[in-house]
Amino acid sequence: MSKRNVLWSWFWMFLGGLYFFLPLLATFEFSLKARKGVYSFLAYERVFADPLFLRTFIFSLEMAVFTALAGILLIFPTVYWIRLKLPQLRGLIEFVSMLPFVVPAIVLVFGLIRVFSGAPFFLTNTFTGTNVLLVAAYVVLTMPYLYRSIDTGLQAIDVRTLTEAAQSLGAGWGTILFRVILPNVRVSILSGSFLAVATVMGEFTIASFLVGIRAFGPYMSLVGQNKTYESSSLAIISFALTWAFIGLIQLLNRGRVQTQIAGAH
Amino acid sequence: MSNRLTQNSSNQRDARRARPVPSSLLNWLGVLPFFLFIFLFVFLPSFSLVSGSFQDRQGNFTFQNYLDLFSPSILSAYWVTIRISLASAVGGGILGFFMAYAVTLGGLPKGLRNALLTFSGVASNFAGVPLAFAFIATLGRTGMVTVLLKMAGFDLYDRGFSLYSFWGLTLTYLYFQFPLMILIITPALDGLKREWREAAENLGASSWTYWRRVALPVLTPSILGAMILLFGNAFGAYATALSLTGGFINLITILIGSQIKGDVLQNTGLGYALAIGMVIVMAGAITIYYFLRRRSERWLRV
Numbered sequence: 001m002s003k004r005n006v007l008w009s010w011f012w013m014f015l016g017g018l019y020f021f022l023p024l025l026a027t028f029e030f031s032l033k034a035r036k037g038v039y040s041f042l043a044y045e046r047v048f049a050d051p052l053f054l055r056t057f058i059f060s061l062e063m064a065v066f067t068a069l070a071g072i073l074l075i076f077p078t079v080y081w082i083r084l085k086l087p088q089l090r091g092l093i094e095f096v097s098m099l100p101f102v103v104p105a106i107v108l109v110f111g112l113i114r115v116f117s118g119a120p121f122f123l124t125n126t127f128t129g130t131n132v133l134l135v136a137a138y139v140v141l142t143m144p145y146l147y148r149s150i151d152t153g154l155q156a157i158d159v160r161t162l163t164e165a166a167q168s169l170g171a172g173w174g175t176i177l178f179r180v181i182l183p184n185v186r187v188s189i190l191s192g193s194f195l196a197v198a199t200v201m202g203e204f205t206i207a208s209f210l211v212g213i214r215a216f217g218p219y220m221s222l223v224g225q226n227k228t229y230e231s232s233s234l235a236i237i238s239f240a241l242t243w244a245f246i247g248l249i250q251l252l253n254r255g256r257v258q259t260q261i262a263g264a265h
Numbered sequence: 266m267s268n269r270l271t272q273n274s275s276n277q278r279d280a281r282r283a284r285p286v287p288s289s290l291l292n293w294l295g296v297l298p299f300f301l302f303i304f305l306f307v308f309l310p311s312f313s314l315v316s317g318s319f320q321d322r323q324g325n326f327t328f329q330n331y332l333d334l335f336s337p338s339i340l341s342a343y344w345v346t347i348r349i350s351l352a353s354a355v356g357g358g359i360l361g362f363f364m365a366y367a368v369t370l371g372g373l374p375k376g377l378r379n380a381l382l383t384f385s386g387v388a389s390n391f392a393g394v395p396l397a398f399a400f401i402a403t404l405g406r407t408g409m410v411t412v413l414l415k416m417a418g419f420d421l422y423d424r425g426f427s428l429y430s431f432w433g434l435t436l437t438y439l440y441f442q443f444p445l446m447i448l449i450i451t452p453a454l455d456g457l458k459r460e461w462r463e464a465a466e467n468l469g470a471s472s473w474t475y476w477r478r479v480a481l482p483v484l485t486p487s488i489l490g491a492m493i494l495l496f497g498n499a500f501g502a503y504a505t506a507l508s509l510t511g512g513f514i515n516l517i518t519i520l521i522g523s524q525i526k527g528d529v530l531q532n533t534g535l536g537y538a539l540a541i542g543m544v545i546v547m548a549g550a551i552t553i554y555y556f557l558r559r560r561s562e563r564w565l566r567v
Contacts, residue, residue, distance in 0.1 A: 005371060005372055005472075006371065006372045006373065008367075008371065009366070009367035009368075009371030009372060009373050010367070010373070012360070012363040012364050012366070012367045012371075013364060013367050013368075013373065013377070013381075015360065016360055016361075016364045016443065019360070019439070019440070019443070020384060020388060020440075020444075022403060022409075022410065023399040023400055023402070023403040023440065024399065025409070026399070026402045026403040026408060026409035026410060027398065027399040027402040027403065029402075029409060030402040030408075030409065031402075074298065074299055074302055075299065077295070077298075078295070078296050078298070078299035081292075081295040081296055082296060085292040085295065086292055086293070086295075086296060089296065093299075096300075096303055096307075098551065099303075099307055100307075101497060101547070101551060102544060102547045102548050102551055103307065103311060103544055103547070104500070104501030104503070104518065104543060104544075104547065105501065105503065106501065106503045106518045106521050106522060106525075106540075106543075107311075107314070107501075107521065107540040107543055107544060108307075108310060109525070110310075110314060110521060110524075110525050110536070110537075110540050111309075111310025111311055111313055111314045111540070112306065112310045113525065114310065114313045114314065114317065114537075115309050115310050115313045136302075136305075136306045137306065139302070139306070140306050140307055195390075198390055199390065202393055202394065202395060203393070203504075204393045204394050204503075204504035204507075204508070205393075205503045205504050205522075209522075209525055209526075217393065217394055217504070220394045220395060220398075221394045221504075221507075221508050224394065224397070224398055224508055225511075231398045231401075232398055232399075232402050234395060234398065235395035235396075235398035235399045235402070238391075238394075238395035239387075239391055239395060239399075242387050242390050242391050243387050245390075246383065246386045246387045246390065247383075249386070250383055250386070
């Protein structure tokens with residue numbers, strides 16, 4: 001490698017590094033300025049003392065966990081079954097898993113409201129119904145990477161041999177799925193779920209139209225409208241959360257990073 | 266891409282060992298729940314928007330909603346959205362490409378590569394409301410960078426910059442765009458074979474000639490494909506734009522958002538046509554992406 005080449009590389013790393021860290025630094029510095037003249041964690045104390053913070057946070061965490069569970073229950077058996085019995089459907093399911101990219105979140109929620117708020121479903125009339133609709137929308141939104149990680153996991157093991165071995169020992173389908181196959185793809189399923197949870201936690205677009213201020217994303221947005229310093233501290237908290245989830249995935253995968261391209265922005 | 270190969274071979278292995286069981290009706294029942302879910306929560310909403318977009322206020326069939334899309338304010342919303350998405354895709358694509366190049370072929374210490382990929386995983390997921398807050402604290406009127414530049418004698422806002430306008434939004438989008446580029450393009454750069462470079466050098470090619478005649482032509486489909494994904498990533502963005510500008514920017518997603526909240530267009534059918542217009546743009550983008558990915562796989566098999 002020539003010296004000029006390395007210099008060129010450092011130049012781009014420096015530029016990108018600046019882009020990455022400067023906003024974080026600025027936000028962190030700003031979040032410490034709630035008390036006039038001195039740096040303090042006052043803005044953080046106020047955020048944590050706000051009962052709405054905890055309530056919306058827990059609500060979104062619950063929705064995120066339901067999303068991950070529902071997503072796994074829906075996608076894992078299907079991908080397994082297609083690999084085992086219906087390989088001709090592989091192209092189709094790969095195409096379907098990319099659909100959420102074609103239908104942006106704002107369009108999806110528009111359509112969901114049009115279909116499910118009226119007859120015969122009336123899902124938006126009750127809290128439970130709205131939550132069900134929210135989780136369903138999130139399952140769609142997070143499907144591309146949940147599918148991808150489950151598919152990659154199943155690809156790495158010999159599904160057919162494991163299934164036949166289990167069958168010859170007298171196992172039923174439930175046992176095969178959840179006690180034979182699942183433990184073998186635990187890591188990919190977990191990392192897919194963490195990514196799903198990280199996305200759903202701060203999701204704004206769908207939450208704001210379906211459940212409004214009950215969810216964490218719309219709550220952050222509301223804080224941003226009237227409280228300056230608290231919004232910066234929320235941004236830092238939210239960044240730390242994202243970092244924690246990605247860190248967990250990295251730890252699980254020993255270094256591989258997943259990409260996500262669904263309309264959560 | 267290596268995935269794809271192993272995938273194919275494992276498919277063949279599976280297929281060869283498969284017992285000659287006719288795929289009975291029972292087999293199809295196994296995938297029913299998934300496709301039922303997709304039908305209910307993806308197709309039904311989409312078709313409902315399509316059917317709504319072909320109806321006038323009385324529910325009669327009409328093409329008028331689509332003709333109405335060509336009004337100046339709606340065209341300008343599409344145009345601004347497309348321009349911001351293009352600018353942030355190209356900008357993020359270039360920055361991301363060179364950073365990925367730096368850690369794969371650029372002769373930097375090995376440890377940087379993993380660090381960069383981790384950072385990229387985090388940053389590409391850091392978007393929406395908190396990202397907008399971060400950029401207000403950085404480049405807003407009292408943001409850190411704005412104030413620092415002012416102290417250095419350069420007033421961004423006097424020079425016509427505003428965080429709440431085209432360039433401000435593009436800069437903000439860049440924050441999740443370039444890390445996504447790094448994540449997508451790194452495997453493609455890894456796929457460049459050392460032998461190609463050696464062969465080119467043996468034939469007397471300079472580094473520049475190698476890049477221009479060998480590496481870039483091989484990489485072009487991957488780069489373009491990645492940029493299309495970046496384009497789509499920005500095109501559907503709503504939360505970031507809304508919390509940054511408070512809705513005072515004429516983007517197509519913001520327009521649809523206010524249409525859902527209340528009938529701002531005085532015509533719901535037009536709102537549905539707006540949404541379908543977005544889907545058509547995205548479908549076009551993803552089709553080109555698939556085509557490009559096919560092309561790039563011709564060479565970049567690892």
